[in-house]
Amino acid sequence: MTRWWQDEHFKLGLRDMVSVAPGMAAWGLMTGVATANSGLSGIEVMLLTLLVYAGSSQLAALPLIAAGAPLWVVLVTAFCVNLRFVVFSAHLRNYMMDLPLGVRLFRGYATADLSYMLMIRRWPQAAADAAGRRAQRNFLAGTSLLGWLSWVGANLLGVAFSSSIPMNWGLGFAGTMALVGILCALTNNPLRVVSLLVAGAVAVATMALPLRLNILVSIAVAVAICLFLERWLPPAPSDEEGA
Amino acid sequence: MEGTDAWTLLAVALLTLNTVVTRSFFFISSKKWTLPAWARRSLVYAPIAALAAVVVPEVVMTQGQLVTTWQDARLFAVAAGASWYYLRKGLLGTLVCGMAVYLPLRLGLGW
Numbered sequence: 001m002t003r004w005w006q007d008e009h010f011k012l013g014l015r016d017m018v019s020v021a022p023g024m025a026a027w028g029l030m031t032g033v034a035t036a037n038s039g040l041s042g043i044e045v046m047l048l049t050l051l052v053y054a055g056s057s058q059l060a061a062l063p064l065i066a067a068g069a070p071l072w073v074v075l076v077t078a079f080c081v082n083l084r085f086v087v088f089s090a091h092l093r094n095y096m097m098d099l100p101l102g103v104r105l106f107r108g109y110a111t112a113d114l115s116y117m118l119m120i121r122r123w124p125q126a127a128a129d130a131a132g133r134r135a136q137r138n139f140l141a142g143t144s145l146l147g148w149l150s151w152v153g154a155n156l157l158g159v160a161f162s163s164s165i166p167m168n169w170g171l172g173f174a175g176t177m178a179l180v181g182i183l184c185a186l187t188n189n190p191l192r193v194v195s196l197l198v199a200g201a202v203a204v205a206t207m208a209l210p211l212r213l214n215i216l217v218s219i220a221v222a223v224a225i226c227l228f229l230e231r232w233l234p235p236a237p238s239d240e241e242g243a
Numbered sequence: 244m245e246g247t248d249a250w251t252l253l254a255v256a257l258l259t260l261n262t263v264v265t266r267s268f269f270f271i272s273s274k275k276w277t278l279p280a281w282a283r284r285s286l287v288y289a290p291i292a293a294l295a296a297v298v299v300p301e302v303v304m305t306q307g308q309l310v311t312t313w314q315d316a317r318l319f320a321v322a323a324g325a326s327w328y329y330l331r332k333g334l335l336g337t338l339v340c341g342m343a344v345y346l347p348l349r350l351g352l353g354w
Binding site: 005018019020022023040041043044047048052053054056057058061065066071075076078079082083084085086087088090091092093096097104105107108109111112113117118140154169170172174176177178179180181182183184185186187188191192195196197198199200201202203204207208214218219222223226227230235 | 333334345
Protein backbone atom coordinates (compact mmCIF):
# COMPACT_ATOMS: atom_id res chain seq x y z
CA MET A 1 0.00 0.00 0.00
CA THR A 2 1.34 3.44 -0.87
CA ARG A 3 2.00 5.68 2.09
CA TRP A 4 0.01 8.90 2.34
CA TRP A 5 2.89 11.12 1.25
CA GLN A 6 3.36 9.06 -1.92
CA ASP A 7 -0.32 9.17 -2.77
CA GLU A 8 -1.32 11.16 -5.84
CA HIS A 9 -4.12 12.82 -3.84
CA PHE A 10 -1.63 14.14 -1.31
CA LYS A 11 0.35 15.70 -4.17
CA LEU A 12 -2.85 17.05 -5.67
CA GLY A 13 -3.60 18.66 -2.30
CA LEU A 14 -0.16 20.29 -2.27
CA ARG A 15 -0.74 21.58 -5.80
CA ASP A 16 -4.17 23.02 -5.00
CA MET A 17 -2.79 24.75 -1.92
CA VAL A 18 0.03 26.38 -3.88
CA SER A 19 -2.55 28.62 -5.55
CA VAL A 20 -3.69 30.17 -2.26
CA ALA A 21 -0.59 29.72 -0.08
CA PRO A 22 0.85 33.16 -1.02
CA GLY A 23 -2.21 34.78 0.56
CA MET A 24 -1.87 32.65 3.65
CA ALA A 25 1.85 33.47 3.87
CA ALA A 26 1.36 37.24 3.50
CA TRP A 27 -1.38 37.16 6.12
CA GLY A 28 0.80 35.00 8.37
CA LEU A 29 3.67 37.45 7.96
CA MET A 30 1.56 40.38 9.13
CA THR A 31 0.03 38.34 11.96
CA GLY A 32 3.59 37.60 13.08
CA VAL A 33 4.41 41.31 13.02
CA ALA A 34 1.25 42.13 14.99
CA THR A 35 1.98 39.39 17.53
CA ALA A 36 5.56 40.53 18.04
CA ASN A 37 4.41 44.14 18.53
CA SER A 38 1.66 43.27 21.01
CA GLY A 39 3.79 43.61 24.12
CA LEU A 40 3.95 39.89 24.92
CA SER A 41 7.27 38.33 25.94
CA GLY A 42 9.42 36.42 23.44
CA ILE A 43 8.39 33.01 24.75
CA GLU A 44 4.71 33.95 24.71
CA VAL A 45 5.00 35.21 21.14
CA MET A 46 6.70 31.99 20.00
CA LEU A 47 4.13 29.74 21.71
CA LEU A 48 1.21 31.73 20.34
CA THR A 49 2.73 31.56 16.85
CA LEU A 50 3.54 27.85 16.90
CA LEU A 51 0.48 26.51 18.69
CA VAL A 52 -2.69 28.51 18.19
CA TYR A 53 -2.76 28.22 14.36
CA ALA A 54 -5.88 30.30 13.83
CA GLY A 55 -5.06 33.72 12.44
CA SER A 56 -8.34 35.54 12.92
CA SER A 57 -8.94 34.34 16.47
CA GLN A 58 -5.28 35.07 17.26
CA LEU A 59 -5.69 38.65 16.05
CA ALA A 60 -8.97 39.03 17.95
CA ALA A 61 -7.45 37.65 21.17
CA LEU A 62 -4.16 39.61 21.09
CA PRO A 63 -5.46 43.05 22.10
CA LEU A 64 -7.60 41.41 24.80
CA ILE A 65 -4.63 39.51 26.25
CA ALA A 66 -2.44 42.62 26.07
CA ALA A 67 -5.10 44.64 27.86
CA GLY A 68 -5.42 41.99 30.58
CA ALA A 69 -9.09 41.22 29.82
CA PRO A 70 -10.68 38.38 31.84
CA LEU A 71 -9.75 34.96 30.50
CA TRP A 72 -13.35 33.99 29.69
CA VAL A 73 -13.73 37.09 27.53
CA VAL A 74 -10.62 36.12 25.55
CA LEU A 75 -11.90 32.57 25.11
CA VAL A 76 -15.51 33.32 24.21
CA THR A 77 -14.30 35.88 21.67
CA ALA A 78 -11.88 33.38 20.13
CA PHE A 79 -14.63 30.74 20.10
CA CYS A 80 -17.05 33.03 18.25
CA VAL A 81 -14.42 33.99 15.68
CA ASN A 82 -13.80 30.25 15.18
CA LEU A 83 -17.50 29.38 14.88
CA ARG A 84 -17.14 28.78 11.16
CA PHE A 85 -14.92 25.80 11.97
CA VAL A 86 -17.68 24.31 14.12
CA VAL A 87 -19.93 24.53 11.06
CA PHE A 88 -17.24 23.01 8.83
CA SER A 89 -16.67 20.17 11.32
CA ALA A 90 -20.30 19.03 10.97
CA HIS A 91 -19.61 18.66 7.25
CA LEU A 92 -16.19 17.04 7.77
CA ARG A 93 -17.54 14.40 10.13
CA ASN A 94 -18.28 11.87 7.39
CA TYR A 95 -14.78 12.22 5.95
CA MET A 96 -13.14 11.70 9.33
CA MET A 97 -15.02 9.05 11.29
CA ASP A 98 -12.87 6.14 10.05
CA LEU A 99 -9.99 7.52 12.13
CA PRO A 100 -9.33 7.02 15.86
CA LEU A 101 -10.16 9.98 18.13
CA GLY A 102 -6.59 11.25 18.63
CA VAL A 103 -5.93 11.35 14.90
CA ARG A 104 -9.30 13.01 14.26
CA LEU A 105 -8.47 15.78 16.73
CA PHE A 106 -5.07 16.30 15.12
CA ARG A 107 -6.53 16.35 11.61
CA GLY A 108 -9.25 18.73 12.77
CA TYR A 109 -6.68 21.05 14.34
CA ALA A 110 -4.71 21.11 11.07
CA THR A 111 -7.73 21.84 8.85
CA ALA A 112 -7.96 25.62 8.49
CA ASP A 113 -10.33 27.55 6.18
CA LEU A 114 -8.41 27.10 2.98
CA SER A 115 -7.73 23.37 3.27
CA TYR A 116 -11.40 22.68 4.11
CA MET A 117 -12.63 24.86 1.25
CA LEU A 118 -10.23 23.35 -1.28
CA MET A 119 -11.40 19.87 -0.35
CA ILE A 120 -15.15 20.50 -0.53
CA ARG A 121 -14.58 22.28 -3.85
CA ARG A 122 -13.28 18.97 -5.26
CA TRP A 123 -15.47 16.61 -3.22
CA PRO A 124 -18.63 18.23 -1.81
CA GLN A 125 -19.47 14.89 -0.19
CA ALA A 126 -17.49 12.20 1.58
CA ALA A 127 -16.87 9.14 -0.61
CA ALA A 128 -19.12 6.14 -0.02
CA ASP A 129 -16.18 3.70 0.23
CA ALA A 130 -13.28 3.67 2.68
CA ALA A 131 -10.61 3.89 -0.06
CA GLY A 132 -12.29 6.99 -1.47
CA ARG A 133 -12.42 8.64 1.94
CA ARG A 134 -8.76 7.82 2.52
CA ALA A 135 -7.92 9.50 -0.78
CA GLN A 136 -9.91 12.57 0.29
CA ARG A 137 -8.08 12.67 3.62
CA ASN A 138 -4.74 12.36 1.82
CA PHE A 139 -5.73 15.37 -0.26
CA LEU A 140 -6.62 17.19 2.95
CA ALA A 141 -3.25 16.20 4.43
CA GLY A 142 -1.51 17.83 1.44
CA THR A 143 -3.43 21.11 1.70
CA SER A 144 -3.12 21.18 5.50
CA LEU A 145 0.62 20.46 5.57
CA LEU A 146 1.48 23.14 3.03
CA GLY A 147 -0.96 25.50 4.73
CA TRP A 148 0.63 24.96 8.13
CA LEU A 149 4.17 25.35 6.77
CA SER A 150 3.43 28.58 4.93
CA TRP A 151 1.44 30.00 7.85
CA VAL A 152 3.91 29.19 10.62
CA GLY A 153 6.97 29.92 8.44
CA ALA A 154 5.63 33.33 7.47
CA ASN A 155 4.52 33.97 11.04
CA LEU A 156 8.05 33.35 12.33
CA LEU A 157 9.51 35.60 9.62
CA GLY A 158 7.06 38.29 10.68
CA VAL A 159 8.13 37.94 14.31
CA ALA A 160 11.83 38.04 13.33
CA PHE A 161 11.51 41.14 11.13
CA SER A 162 8.73 42.83 13.05
CA SER A 163 10.67 46.06 13.50
CA SER A 164 11.37 46.49 9.79
CA ILE A 165 7.96 45.58 8.30
CA PRO A 166 5.47 48.41 8.80
CA MET A 167 1.85 47.33 9.36
CA ASN A 168 0.57 50.02 6.98
CA TRP A 169 1.78 48.15 3.92
CA GLY A 170 -1.41 46.23 4.34
CA LEU A 171 0.10 42.93 3.18
CA GLY A 172 -2.23 41.13 5.58
CA PHE A 173 -5.03 41.92 3.16
CA ALA A 174 -3.71 39.09 0.97
CA GLY A 175 -5.24 36.67 3.49
CA THR A 176 -8.61 38.34 3.06
CA MET A 177 -8.18 38.16 -0.74
CA ALA A 178 -7.48 34.40 -0.54
CA LEU A 179 -10.74 34.00 1.40
CA VAL A 180 -12.56 36.22 -1.13
CA GLY A 181 -11.48 33.75 -3.83
CA ILE A 182 -12.91 30.89 -1.76
CA LEU A 183 -16.16 32.82 -1.24
CA CYS A 184 -16.43 33.27 -5.02
CA ALA A 185 -15.83 29.54 -5.51
CA LEU A 186 -18.71 28.75 -3.14
CA THR A 187 -21.23 31.03 -4.90
CA ASN A 188 -22.35 28.33 -7.31
CA ASN A 189 -26.05 28.69 -6.52
CA PRO A 190 -28.39 31.73 -6.12
CA LEU A 191 -29.27 30.86 -2.52
CA ARG A 192 -25.59 30.59 -1.58
CA VAL A 193 -25.18 34.15 -2.89
CA VAL A 194 -28.12 35.20 -0.70
CA SER A 195 -26.43 33.49 2.25
CA LEU A 196 -23.18 35.37 1.60
CA LEU A 197 -24.88 38.76 1.24
CA VAL A 198 -27.19 38.37 4.24
CA ALA A 199 -24.44 37.06 6.53
CA GLY A 200 -22.05 39.83 5.42
CA ALA A 201 -24.64 42.57 5.94
CA VAL A 202 -25.76 41.22 9.34
CA ALA A 203 -22.14 40.84 10.47
CA VAL A 204 -21.49 44.49 9.65
CA ALA A 205 -24.75 45.72 11.19
CA THR A 206 -24.21 43.83 14.45
CA MET A 207 -20.47 44.49 14.77
CA ALA A 208 -21.10 46.39 18.01
CA LEU A 209 -22.16 43.18 19.81
CA PRO A 210 -19.63 42.05 22.42
CA LEU A 211 -17.47 38.89 22.13
CA ARG A 212 -17.81 38.79 18.31
CA LEU A 213 -21.29 37.38 18.76
CA ASN A 214 -22.13 39.14 15.48
CA ILE A 215 -20.72 36.07 13.70
CA LEU A 216 -23.17 33.73 15.46
CA VAL A 217 -26.09 36.06 14.70
CA SER A 218 -25.05 36.37 11.03
CA ILE A 219 -24.91 32.62 10.46
CA ALA A 220 -28.28 32.08 12.14
CA VAL A 221 -30.05 34.84 10.18
CA ALA A 222 -28.49 33.89 6.82
CA VAL A 223 -29.33 30.19 7.18
CA ALA A 224 -32.89 30.91 8.38
CA ILE A 225 -33.55 33.21 5.41
CA CYS A 226 -32.11 30.68 2.94
CA LEU A 227 -34.20 27.82 4.34
CA PHE A 228 -37.27 30.05 4.09
CA LEU A 229 -36.48 31.08 0.49
CA GLU A 230 -35.94 27.47 -0.60
CA ARG A 231 -39.69 27.34 -1.23
CA TRP A 232 -39.37 29.74 -4.12
CA LEU A 233 -35.79 29.60 -5.33
CA PRO A 234 -34.03 26.45 -6.52
CA PRO A 235 -32.31 24.88 -3.50
CA ALA A 236 -28.61 24.13 -3.79
CA PRO A 237 -28.27 20.75 -5.54
CA SER A 238 -28.56 17.74 -3.27
CA ASP A 239 -25.15 16.33 -4.27
CA GLU A 240 -23.72 19.30 -2.41
CA GLU A 241 -25.37 18.42 0.85
CA GLY A 242 -23.03 18.14 3.75
CA ALA A 243 -23.20 15.48 6.46
CA MET B 244 5.08 44.54 29.49
CA GLU B 245 8.11 42.22 29.07
CA GLY B 246 8.37 39.07 31.12
CA THR B 247 6.45 35.82 30.75
CA ASP B 248 3.55 35.34 33.11
CA ALA B 249 1.49 32.27 33.88
CA TRP B 250 -1.78 34.00 33.00
CA THR B 251 -0.69 34.63 29.42
CA LEU B 252 0.67 31.10 29.05
CA LEU B 253 -2.65 29.74 30.26
CA ALA B 254 -4.43 31.96 27.73
CA VAL B 255 -2.21 30.61 24.91
CA ALA B 256 -2.84 27.01 26.01
CA LEU B 257 -6.59 27.57 26.11
CA LEU B 258 -6.56 29.32 22.72
CA THR B 259 -4.79 26.27 21.28
CA LEU B 260 -7.41 24.03 22.84
CA ASN B 261 -10.05 26.34 21.34
CA THR B 262 -8.57 25.74 17.87
CA VAL B 263 -8.65 21.95 18.38
CA VAL B 264 -12.18 21.89 19.79
CA THR B 265 -13.79 24.26 17.28
CA ARG B 266 -12.18 22.57 14.27
CA SER B 267 -13.09 19.05 15.46
CA PHE B 268 -16.35 19.96 17.19
CA PHE B 269 -18.77 17.59 15.45
CA PHE B 270 -16.41 14.68 15.08
CA ILE B 271 -15.12 14.46 18.63
CA SER B 272 -17.86 12.07 19.69
CA SER B 273 -17.97 8.79 17.79
CA LYS B 274 -21.58 8.12 18.76
CA LYS B 275 -23.80 7.52 15.77
CA TRP B 276 -26.08 10.41 15.03
CA THR B 277 -28.03 11.69 12.11
CA LEU B 278 -28.85 15.32 11.56
CA PRO B 279 -32.50 16.31 11.22
CA ALA B 280 -33.44 17.28 7.66
CA TRP B 281 -33.47 21.03 8.35
CA ALA B 282 -29.98 20.87 9.82
CA ARG B 283 -28.72 18.97 6.78
CA ARG B 284 -30.20 21.65 4.54
CA SER B 285 -28.59 24.30 6.79
CA LEU B 286 -25.17 22.87 6.08
CA VAL B 287 -25.61 23.84 2.44
CA TYR B 288 -25.76 27.53 3.40
CA ALA B 289 -23.92 27.76 6.72
CA PRO B 290 -20.28 27.44 5.54
CA ILE B 291 -20.48 30.38 3.14
CA ALA B 292 -22.40 32.41 5.75
CA ALA B 293 -19.79 31.69 8.41
CA LEU B 294 -16.95 32.71 6.11
CA ALA B 295 -18.78 35.82 4.86
CA ALA B 296 -19.41 36.92 8.47
CA VAL B 297 -15.64 37.06 8.98
CA VAL B 298 -14.54 38.33 5.55
CA VAL B 299 -17.12 41.02 4.69
CA PRO B 300 -16.41 43.20 7.76
CA GLU B 301 -12.68 43.00 6.94
CA VAL B 302 -13.44 44.54 3.55
CA VAL B 303 -15.99 47.24 4.36
CA MET B 304 -15.19 48.24 7.97
CA THR B 305 -12.40 50.18 9.64
CA GLN B 306 -12.07 50.19 13.42
CA GLY B 307 -15.60 48.84 13.82
CA GLN B 308 -17.15 51.49 11.54
CA LEU B 309 -18.54 51.04 8.02
CA VAL B 310 -16.34 52.84 5.48
CA THR B 311 -17.90 56.11 4.39
CA THR B 312 -15.73 56.78 1.33
CA TRP B 313 -15.42 54.92 -1.95
CA GLN B 314 -11.70 55.76 -1.88
CA ASP B 315 -10.81 52.56 -0.09
CA ALA B 316 -8.29 50.23 -1.74
CA ARG B 317 -10.03 47.14 -0.35
CA LEU B 318 -13.28 47.76 -2.26
CA PHE B 319 -11.46 47.97 -5.59
CA ALA B 320 -9.26 44.99 -4.78
CA VAL B 321 -12.25 42.77 -4.04
CA ALA B 322 -14.08 43.98 -7.17
CA ALA B 323 -10.99 43.22 -9.27
CA GLY B 324 -10.35 39.84 -7.62
CA ALA B 325 -13.98 38.72 -7.90
CA SER B 326 -14.10 39.78 -11.58
CA TRP B 327 -11.01 37.71 -12.23
CA TYR B 328 -12.59 34.72 -10.50
CA TYR B 329 -15.79 34.85 -12.53
CA LEU B 330 -13.90 35.31 -15.82
CA ARG B 331 -10.99 32.92 -15.27
CA LYS B 332 -11.84 30.73 -12.25
CA GLY B 333 -8.30 30.63 -10.77
CA LEU B 334 -7.80 31.21 -7.03
CA LEU B 335 -4.21 32.37 -7.41
CA GLY B 336 -5.25 34.82 -10.14
CA THR B 337 -7.97 36.19 -7.85
CA LEU B 338 -5.41 36.80 -5.11
CA VAL B 339 -2.74 38.29 -7.37
CA CYS B 340 -5.22 40.46 -9.27
CA GLY B 341 -6.73 41.76 -6.01
CA MET B 342 -3.34 42.60 -4.49
CA ALA B 343 -2.16 44.17 -7.79
CA VAL B 344 -5.03 46.64 -7.45
CA TYR B 345 -4.79 46.96 -3.65
CA LEU B 346 -1.09 47.74 -3.13
CA PRO B 347 -0.70 50.63 -5.65
CA LEU B 348 -3.91 52.27 -4.40
CA ARG B 349 -2.86 51.90 -0.77
CA LEU B 350 0.84 52.70 -1.02
CA GLY B 351 0.60 55.13 -3.96
CA LEU B 352 -2.60 57.02 -3.21
CA GLY B 353 -2.92 56.25 0.48
CA TRP B 354 -6.49 54.87 0.10
